[in-house]
Amino acid sequence: MKIICNKNDLMNGLNIVLKAVSNKSTMSILQCVLFDCTRGDIRLITNDTELGIETVVPGTILEKGVVAYDANQISNYVRSLPDNDITIYSDADLNTLISCEKIKFTITGKNGDEFTYLPKIERTEGIYLSKISLKDLIRQTIFSIADNDTNKMMKGEMFEINGDTLRVVSLDGHRISCRRINLKNSYEYRKVIIPGKTLNEISKIISNNEDEDVVIYLSNNHVLFEFDETIVVSRLIEGDYFDIDKMLSANFDISVKVNKKNFLDCISRATLLVKEGDKKPVIVDINDESINLRVNSAIGSMHEELDCEKKGQDIKIGFNPKFLIDALKVIDDEDIVIHMVNSRTPCIIKDEEENYIYLVLPINFV
Amino acid sequence: MKIICNKNDLMNGLNIVLKAVSNKSTMSILQCVLFDCTRGDIRLITNDTELGIETVVPGTILEKGVVAYDANQISNYVRSLPDNDITIYSDADLNTLISCEKIKFTITGKNGDEFTYLPKIERTEGIYLSKISLKDLIRQTIFSIADNDTNKMMKGEMFEINGDTLRVVSLDGHRISCRRINLKNSYEYRKVIIPGKTLNEISKIISNNEDEDVVIYLSNNHVLFEFDETIVVSRLIEGDYFDIDKMLSANFDISVKVNKKNFLDCISRATLLVKEGDKKPVIVDINDESINLRVNSAIGSMHEELDCEKKGQDIKIGFNPKFLIDALKVIDDEDIVIHMVNSRTPCIIKDEEENYIYLVLPINFV
Numbered sequence: 163m164k165i166i167c168n169k170n171d172l173m174n175g176l177n178i179v180l181k182a183v184s185n186k187s188t189m190s191i192l193q194c195v196l197f198d199c200t201r202g203d204i205r206l207i208t209n210d211t212e213l214g215i216e217t218v219v220p221g222t223i224l225e226k227g228v229v230a231y232d233a234n235q236i237s238n239y240v241r242s243l244p245d246n247d248i249t250i251y252s253d254a255d256l257n258t259l260i261s262c263e264k265i266k267f268t269i270t271g272k273n274g275d276e277f278t279y280l281p282k283i284e285r286t287e288g289i290y291l292s293k294i295s296l297k298d299l300i301r302q303t304i305f306s307i308a309d310n311d312t313n314k315m316m317k318g319e320m321f322e323i324n325g326d327t328l329r330v331v332s333l334d335g336h337r338i339s340c341r342r343i344n345l346k347n348s349y350e351y352r353k354v355i356i357p358g359k360t361l362n363e364i365s366k367i368i369s370n371n372e373d374e375d376v377v378i379y380l381s382n383n384h385v386l387f388e389f390d391e392t393i394v395v396s397r398l399i400e401g402d403y404f405d406i407d408k409m410l411s412a413n414f415d416i417s418v419k420v421n422k423k424n425f426l427d428c429i430s431r432a433t434l435l436v437k438e439g440d441k442k443p444v445i446v447d448i449n450d451e452s453i454n455l456r457v458n459s460a461i462g463s464m465h466e467e468l469d470c471e472k473k474g475q476d477i478k479i480g481f482n483p484k485f486l487i488d489a490l491k492v493i494d495d496e497d498i499v500i501h502m503v504n505s506r507t508p509c510i511i512k513d514e515e516e517n518y519i520y521l522v523l524p525i526n527f528v
Numbered sequence: 529m530k531i532i533c534n535k536n537d538l539m540n541g542l543n544i545v546l547k548a549v550s551n552k553s554t555m556s557i558l559q560c561v562l563f564d565c566t567r568g569d570i571r572l573i574t575n576d577t578e579l580g581i582e583t584v585v586p587g588t589i590l591e592k593g594v595v596a597y598d599a600n601q602i603s604n605y606v607r608s609l610p611d612n613d614i615t616i617y618s619d620a621d622l623n624t625l626i627s628c629e630k631i632k633f634t635i636t637g638k639n640g641d642e643f644t645y646l647p648k649i650e651r652t653e654g655i656y657l658s659k660i661s662l663k664d665l666i667r668q669t670i671f672s673i674a675d676n677d678t679n680k681m682m683k684g685e686m687f688e689i690n691g692d693t694l695r696v697v698s699l700d701g702h703r704i705s706c707r708r709i710n711l712k713n714s715y716e717y718r719k720v721i722i723p724g725k726t727l728n729e730i731s732k733i734i735s736n737n738e739d740e741d742v743v744i745y746l747s748n749n750h751v752l753f754e755f756d757e758t759i760v761v762s763r764l765i766e767g768d769y770f771d772i773d774k775m776l777s778a779n780f781d782i783s784v785k786v787n788k789k790n791f792l793d794c795i796s797r798a799t800l801l802v803k804e805g806d807k808k809p810v811i812v813d814i815n816d817e818s819i820n821l822r823v824n825s826a827i828g829s830m831h832e833e834l835d836c837e838k839k840g841q842d843i844k845i846g847f848n849p850k851f852l853i854d855a856l857k858v859i860d861d862e863d864i865v866i867h868m869v870n871s872r873t874p875c876i877i878k879d880e881e882e883n884y885i886y887l888v889l890p891i892n893f894v
Contacts, residue, residue, distance in 0.1 A: 235827060242797040265797065269828035431608040431631065461601060462635035 163227025175219035184210035228274035288377035360396035414501035416474035443480030443525035480527035489520035529593025541585035550576035594640035654743035726762035780867035782840035809846030846893035855886035
């Protein structure tokens with residue numbers, strides 16, 4: 163194999179595919195990037211068996227071939243080179259010379275035969291949404307997936323397509339995050355669970371672009387994201403996701419409207435008195451005109467009063483401050499409305515159109 | 529004690545004095561900041577017994593007093609408050625209320641009597657230099673102090689005042705860094721060893737200002753830095769510093785001039801092949817027109833050729849790449865000249881005026 167590409171183009175490609183390189187694996191081929199230059203373009207492929215990425219790098223193929231290289235090693239070498247043309251030449255024994263200006267690196271490649279290509283997913287009926295929309299949806303929900311293995315489905319997010327709406331939901335047993343957007347087209351009903359890791363990596367690769375789309379294709383076991391010259395393929399999580407609508411339905415008789423920034427600042431301040439892992443709740447005492455927040459701990463105490471507009475009874479309710487902070491941070495509205503039943507049942511923060519719904523379980527504070 | 533200050537003023541003051549708060553100590557008073565409001569100004573003082581800082585915060589004293597607070601705790605509280613006036617009120621039992629707008633923190637202070645004030649240093653014959661000069665001198669030399677306890681003097685930097693020049697030197701047994709600047713005035717000869725930790729902290733507190741001076745006062749056992757409304761006092765390291773001039777003198781018959789950026793990039797690339805702790809040298813082979821750099825390691829090899837101008841014999845010499853990189857990073861010249869004797873004796877990188885001299889020991893590569 164012999165190819166020439168510009169340093170920055172090659173580095174961009176490598177940075178994309180690096181996201182699916184296994185760092186923990188002991189199977190060394192999983193730590194490799196495959197340079198597949200047999201089909202007329204320079205194609206970089208990585209695959210950690212759960213997640214696979216394939217991208218095309220502009221450049222010239224002087225001699226066709228397939229070689230795998232340790233992904234981190236070749237990335238470090240390429241990153242260190244000046245911004246100029248890079249030649250990668252691999253002989254029949256896979257001894258490889260990477261040269262640029264007066265600089266020469268030699269490394270040994272691995273046989274491409276051992277490499278597992280990405281599964282073939284039929285690309286029909288793609289769901290289109292802008293890059294920025296997908297990134298936002300992920301950012302606004304990913305924090306409430308579970309980080310342990312209690313329930314496999316909790317490690318993913320539900321993507322539900324219903325006509326022209328897409329709903330993304332995550333939950334970890336203490337809280338639910340739910341975001342909904344309108345799609346440009348209408349689609350058949352589909353509901354899948356995409357691994358959180360896949361969404362995190364996707365989010366790092368795609369740019370904050372409003373005008374460019376990502377296309378999502380779903381098969382029975384896989385999801386494929388396509389954008390620019392890149393495809394990302396991931397396994398889906400099997401299972402029947404939780405009945406969210408049931409969880410979110412209740413007679414929320416109490417509602418309180420408060421300035422989001424003030425409320426967020428106030429809770430953040432309160433956490434200064436709560437040591438991590440302490441599980442000490444922040445107690446919120448709501449009367450007709452004000453929210454009173456109080457924390458008492460071994461290191462001191464805090465009290466703050468916030469203006470609010472309340473409907474329904476007075477209520478005193480305790481929360482894990484982290485859960486409120488996580489939700490408030492990703493809400494862009496100036497004012498938020500918190501809906502409550504009593505101090506023992508979940509509260510929800512949602513907008514009128516229900517484009518977002520964040521449910522948080524209260525903590526017993528008696 | 530009762531005082532009112534603006535949030536940002538108080539936070540600036542706290543950020544300065546936090547640099548002398550011991551995080552490791554078990555003596556809790558060493559983790560405190562003393563609010564001394566007995567002398568007509570709001571004075572914050574911290575002292576970890578090696579290093580002490582005192583700064584004045586603008587504000588109003590409504591009731592004189594002295595109280596000590598856990599420095600990290602009060603800083604966290606103040607940082608979390610809105611940008612407005614903050615009132616700190618401490619009663620006779622040192623129960624303290626920190627209030628701002630509708631927010632109230634309560635904490636308990638400690639008796640100021642336990643606190644160790646800074647040693648009194650006579651402020652005569654101050655040495656003046658600009659803030660940026662002091663910061664630069666530290667940045668350009670601090671990396672070669674020793675980080676272990678083999679020799680106490682190696683954990684500090686020599687400051688030598690000779691007429692109107694100040695020379696700052698650090699060494700760790702493998703290399704020497706040496707910087708010299710001209711002072712605005714002329715002073716009596718002095719030579720002291722200032723702890724590296726003190727210089728690191730000073731460097732973080734002072735701003736990159738060319739027009740404002742730092743004044744340095746020296747006593748037998750202490751150094752005092754004065755700037756803005758702040759003084760920093762540190763113990764000096766006792767001992768007779770190494771004879772630098774003897775170490776730097778040799779017949780450097782070989783000299784090679786090379787572009788600094790190219791040489792630095794080249795060595796940085798070479799380190800990609802050297803695992804940390806590997807102690808593998810970078811071997812530099814210098815002939816009349818070019819520097820050839822070669823590295824061979826288990827993971828691959830690299831070769832690069834750089835243009836240069838050489839005087840004297842050809843030479844092949846091995847270096848710890850980190851030592852070269854550290855020195856090259858803080859040299860601003862476009863071209864540098866490396867002076868060598870042979871492959872077994874130290875080489876030095878210096879400018880013509882000897883405003884900087886960096887000595888590096890070679891590594892045996894046979």
